[in-house]
Amino acid sequence: MASFLETSVDIAREAGALVAQHFARHIPYELKGEHDLVTAADRASERFVVERLRAHFPTHTIVAEEGGGVDGSSEYRWYVDPLDGTTNFAHGLPHYNVTLGLERAGEMIAGVIYDPMRNEMFAAERGGGAFLNSHRIHTSAVKRVSESLLSTGFPNRNRPANKNVHFYYQLAMASHGIRRAGSAALDAAWVACGRLEAFWEFGLKPWDMAAGVIIVQEAGGRVSDMRGGPVKIGGVHVLMDNGSIHDEMLAWFADIFAGKYKIPIPAIE
Ligand code: IPD
Ligand code: CA
Ligand code: CA
Numbered sequence: 001m002a003s004f005l006e007t008s009v010d011i012a013r014e015a016g017a018l019v020a021q022h023f024a025r026h027i028p029y030e031l032k033g034e035h036d037l038v039t040a041a042d043r044a045s046e047r048f049v050v051e052r053l054r055a056h057f058p059t060h061t062i063v064a065e066e067g068g069g070v071d072g073s074s075e076y077r078w079y080v081d082p083l084d085g086t087t088n089f090a091h092g093l094p095h096y097n098v099t100l101g102l103e104r105a106g107e108m109i110a111g112v113i114y115d116p117m118r119n120e121m122f123a124a125e126r127g128g129g130a131f132l133n134s135h136r137i138h139t140s141a142v143k144r145v146s147e148s149l150l151s152t153g154f155p156n157r158n159r160p161a162n163k164n165v166h167f168y169y170q171l172a173m174a175s176h177g178i179r180r181a182g183s184a185a186l187d188a189a190w191v192a193c194g195r196l197e198a199f200w201e202f203g204l205k206p207w208d209m210a211a212g213v214i215i216v217q218e219a220g221g222r223v224s225d226m227r228g229g230p231v232k233i234g235g236v237h238v239l240m241d242n243g244s245i246h247d248e249m250l251a252w253f254a255d256i257f258a259g260k261y262k263i264p265i266p267a268i269e
Contacts, residue, residue, distance in 0.1 A: 015098040016116035029090035036156040045082035079210035085183030099185040101210025111211025122189040124218035139221040139242035140194035148197035155203040188212025192219035198241035206234035222246040
């Protein structure tokens with residue numbers, strides 16, 4: 001019998017091909033909120049993924065972004081983002097993915113993130129290491145924030161309440177730079193394979209981060225909330241990094257949370 005990971009890799013690959021077909025046709029978007037985009041591709045991908053998961057694992061719970069999930073009787077729970085990076089997708093920017101994470105009794109045990117534009121499949125199972133297209137991946141060996149390339153994001157919902165601009169500015173000045181590429185799961189996947197040293201965000205939903213958590217951990221990185229507490233799937237904030245800069249990142253965050261800015265914000269004349 002195929003493992004959870006093998007099954008989810010197959011499902012993510014097929015769903016990725018499905019969304020990529022829609023991408024090529026430049027389909028229109030609708031608004032779920034003032035700045036929250038959704039397309040027929042998000043819905044079609046979710047229907048496909050949920051149907052396939054239900055066929056393989058009829059007792060599992062499925063939590064899916066577009067509302068197509070189901071309650072199951074077992075201790076297994078899937079988090080599904082059928083299209084992560086919808087704003088990019090809707091604007092024709094080829095940076096998005098399909099991601100599935102599996103939790104068992106409160107612990108992430110498997111995750112996949114599939115980028116159909118680059119044909120890159122990131123996958124990990126608890127205790128088995130992390131992989132990119134079947135090659136083992138590891139987080140980077142960079143030891144200092146000042147030598148790091150970082151990434152973050154800004155959720156589409158509840159924008160004015162988001163505090164991240166403070167963190168963005170301080171860390172942008174302290175590092176090689178910050179990327180805001182528009183796909184939380186790929187941010188995590190790229191930390192796992194060493195293209196980025198760290199990723200953080202406020203207000204991520206469970207499906208945005210579930211697979212990334214286990215893939216980064218299995219690649220040798222560290223994951224916590226931004227105050228150093230245990231990571232919570234769908235928690236208020238999350239930090240995922242290469243492990244080596246974790247303590248330094250937390251020290252920067254602690255200062256910023258306390259209103260202490262190492263780098264003053266320039267005045268506008
Ligand atoms: C969004 C993306 C984005 C992140 C937002 C997410 P969606 O997911 O991952 O990078 O900053 O917080 O909501 O809406 O495209 O699935
Ligand atoms: Ca998402
Ligand atoms: Ca989505």
